[in-house]
Amino acid sequence: xxxxxxxxxxxxxxxxxxxxxxxxxxxxxxxxxxxxxxxxxxxxxxxxxxxxxxxxxxxxxxxxxxxxxxxxxxxxxxxxxxxxxxxxxxxxxxxxxxxxxxxxxxxxxxxxxxxxxxxxxxxxxxxxxxxxxxxxxxxxxxxxxxxxxxxxxxxxxxxxxxxxxxxxxxxxxxxxxxxxxxxxxxxxxxxxxxxxxxxxxxxxxxxxxxxxxxxxxxxxxxxxxxx
Amino acid sequence: xxxxxxxxxxxxxxxxxxxxxxxxxxxxxxxxxxxxxxxxxxxxxxxxxxxxxxxxxxxxxxxxxxxxxxxxxxxxxxxxxxxxxxxxxxxxxxxxxxxxxxxxxxxxxxxxxxxxxxxxxxxxxxxxxxxxxxxxxxxxxxxxxxxxxxxxxxxxxxxxxxxxxxxxxxxxxxxxxxxxxxxxxxxxxxxxxxxxxxxxxxxxxxxxxxxxxxxxxxxxxxxxxxxxxxxxxxxxxxxxxxxxxxxxxxxxxxxxxxxxxxxxxxxxxxxxxxxxxxxxxxxxxxxxxxxxxxxxxxxxxxxxxxxxxxxxxxxxxxxxxxxxxxxxxxxxxxxxxxxxxxxxxxxxxxxxxxxxxxxxxxxxxxxxxxxxxxxxxxxxxxxxxxxxxxxxxxxxxxxxxxxxxxxxxxxxxx
Ligand SMILES: Nc1ncnc2c1ncn2[C@@H]1O[C@H](COP(=O)(O)OP(=O)(O)OP(=O)(O)O)[C@@H](O)[C@H]1O
Ligand SMILES: [Mg+2]
Numbered sequence: 266x267x268x269x270x271x272x273x274x275x276x277x278x279x280x281x282x283x284x285x286x287x288x289x290x291x292x293x294x295x296x297x298x299x300x301x302x303x304x305x306x307x308x309x310x311x312x313x314x315x316x317x318x319x320x321x322x323x324x325x326x327x328x329x330x331x332x333x334x335x336x337x338x339x340x341x342x343x344x345x346x347x348x349x350x351x352x353x354x355x356x357x358x359x360x361x362x363x364x365x366x367x368x369x370x371x372x373x374x375x376x377x378x379x380x381x382x383x384x385x386x387x388x389x390x391x392x393x394x395x396x397x398x399x400x401x402x403x404x405x406x407x408x409x410x411x412x413x414x415x416x417x418x419x420x421x422x423x424x425x426x427x428x429x430x431x432x433x434x435x436x437x438x439x440x441x442x443x444x445x446x447x448x449x450x451x452x453x454x455x456x457x458x459x460x461x462x463x464x465x466x467x468x469x470x471x472x473x474x475x476x477x478x479x480x481x482x483x484x485x486x487x488x489x490x491x492x
Numbered sequence: 493x494x495x496x497x498x499x500x501x502x503x504x505x506x507x508x509x510x511x512x513x514x515x516x517x518x519x520x521x522x523x524x525x526x527x528x529x530x531x532x533x534x535x536x537x538x539x540x541x542x543x544x545x546x547x548x549x550x551x552x553x554x555x556x557x558x559x560x561x562x563x564x565x566x567x568x569x570x571x572x573x574x575x576x577x578x579x580x581x582x583x584x585x586x587x588x589x590x591x592x593x594x595x596x597x598x599x600x601x602x603x604x605x606x607x608x609x610x611x612x613x614x615x616x617x618x619x620x621x622x623x624x625x626x627x628x629x630x631x632x633x634x635x636x637x638x639x640x641x642x643x644x645x646x647x648x649x650x651x652x653x654x655x656x657x658x659x660x661x662x663x664x665x666x667x668x669x670x671x672x673x674x675x676x677x678x679x680x681x682x683x684x685x686x687x688x689x690x691x692x693x694x695x696x697x698x699x700x701x702x703x704x705x706x707x708x709x710x711x712x713x714x715x716x717x718x719x720x721x722x723x724x725x726x727x728x729x730x731x732x733x734x735x736x737x738x739x740x741x742x743x744x745x746x747x748x749x750x751x752x753x754x755x756x757x758x759x760x761x762x763x764x765x766x767x768x769x770x771x772x773x774x775x776x777x778x779x780x781x782x783x784x785x786x787x788x789x790x791x792x793x794x795x796x797x798x799x800x801x802x803x804x805x806x807x808x809x810x811x812x813x814x815x816x817x818x819x820x821x822x823x824x825x826x827x828x829x830x831x832x833x834x835x836x837x838x839x840x841x842x843x844x845x846x847x848x849x850x851x852x853x854x855x856x857x858x859x860x861x862x863x864x865x866x867x868x869x870x871x872x873x874x875x876x877x878x879x880x881x882x883x884x885x886x887x888x889x890x891x892x893x894x895x896x897x898x899x900x901x902x903x904x905x906x
Pocket of ligand 1: 905
């Protein structure tokens with residue numbers, strides 16, 4: 266089952282918010298995403314893209330329906346197991362940057378790998394440097410994360426999402442703060458990861474060119490998938 | 493799978509502490525103040541307590557063994573109606589007030605494990621006379637070295653030396669109140685007249701001042717044989733045996749034991765000084781209540797400042813959880829931070845407490861107290877450390893656990 270070609274499967278996902286009053290943000294969302302696929306998600310502001318991405322990445326567990334990821338039923342897992350899955354198999358880039366402000370960029374990138382413990386500290390540091398270099402941030406590596414510009418922080422967050430070679434990378438507008446040059450660098454990295462390393466990318470975007478160049482587009486409107 | 497253990501949890505904890513040094517120090521200072529005040533106040537009350545108890549036991553033994561005046565039975569009613577009822581004139585028996593075979597009894601008591609001091613005493617009412625002036629009082633025949641060991645006599649001798657009594661067979665130590673009334677000083681002579689009509693000329697070897705005016709105006713110590721002679725009694729005549737225990741608070745539980753052991757009447761210090769004992773009890777209860785309140789206030793202060801420090805890191809907790817740190821990791825990180833802040837705070841708190849205690853112990857109160865009776869009680873430093881660690885642990889653990897149970901997203905949404 267682990268070797269099924271489907272990495273992520275959503276079945277009849279629904280979600281409510283109760284504040285300020287009860288309202289349904291997501292209705293009957295079902296789809297499958299294959300290994301090695303580069304999927305973009307588009308839709309108007311407020312259509313529920315971020316909300317859905319949080320569910321898919323196991324960071325929000327209040328929903329109805331069923332999620333399967335890499336052969337594992339996510340809906341039944343304990344919080345501890347979900348944390349392990351996030352650390353090992355999911356790389357997430359938030360819509361806003363969410364770095365740890367007390368740490369250097371390099372440390373921010375290294376932390377998920379130090380937690381995972383699959384490589385030595387030297388190997389991790391080397392890899393973190395390489396990833397930062399790829400994103401044009403090598404000279405910023407030792408700077409405190411709170412002293413970077415918005416776009417720089419976003420690229421550090423992308424590097425951090427890549428460090429553990431996750432099965433899936435989810436990005437909530439990962440290029441929202443980037444110029445065209447850096448956007449195309451990120452796009453190329455995603456493209457390479459999916460085609461060469463069989464990793465999967467799900468990225469929310471408002472950038473139509475970015476979406477059109479991906480393998481598949483999921484379009485959302487009012488909490489439903491419309492295309 | 494997991495080949496390396498990078499100890500990233502502690503690394504994050506240390507980074508949090510070091511990158512915000514000022515905040516860490518302020519939080520530690522909160523602990524310091526709480527701990528120092530806790531230790532200081534407890535030492536203050538305990539010092540006061542100890543000195544009050546000491547002053548109480550200056551003149552009262554933990555236990556007094558004596559023989560009460562016994563009346564010959566006035567009426568013996570026979571249950572057998574054929575017998576004649578005996579009626580007699582009630583009268584104090586001649587053998588009353590006397591403890592029989594005191595030497596052996598003293599030995600017996602001395603061998604009990606809980607006893608730290610025993611001494612015999614003969615007391616009686618007398619008049620002190622100098623020329624025409626006279627003062628009524630109570631004289632106590634004592635074995636001076638034993639008396640000093642039990643009641644710390646030397647600490648309230650204000651003139652002369654207590655041990656001079658063993659050098660002068662006819663020496664006497666009188667209260668400063670008597671000396672003042674009769675216009676006497678050390679090395680003067682005075683006449684003591686007992687109720688039995690015996691007169692004795694005695695030489696003053698020392699003056700004592702207990703701080704209790706009633707005692708200072710009436711009490712005098714003489715050697716045992718002199719007191720016996722004043723009562724027209726032989727050298728085996730003893731009216732009281734004084735006993736001190738290791739722990740005065742357990743005196744009540746020994747009463748029946750000593751009643752059986754000796755067969756005489758027993759009076760414990762609480763009965764002898766009902767008012768002082770009640771005051772003592774009240775002081776203890778007050779001290780307990782104050783100590784509890786301080787503990788509560790200190791705990792609340794420490795908890796609050798640490799809790800605040802952690803709440804400010806709530807966003808970091810959510811990020812760490814998003815990156816795959818488990819609830820256990822989160823708890824470990826923040827408990828580590830709280831404990832380190834706690835240890836720094838406690839260390840400074842102990843130092844501050846010592847400083848405060850030293851300052852207080854240099855304050856002059858006067859009277860028979862002298863300097864304020866506070867000192868370093870290791871017990872309260874121990875309790876302070878444990879108390880500080882427990883509170884800082886909880887202040888780290890409780891909020892971290894609460895955050896650890898949440899979905900990362902629900903923290904961001906707050
Ligand atoms: N915590 C919340 N409580 C109540 N309503 C919420 C909450 N978070 C989001 N919403 C609502 O849910 C809907 C979907 O929000 P979501 O953030 O998923 O939109 P989005 O598609 O990501 O929008 P954008 O493109 O602007 O990021 C919106 O109407 C939003 O107001
Ligand atoms: Mg969004």
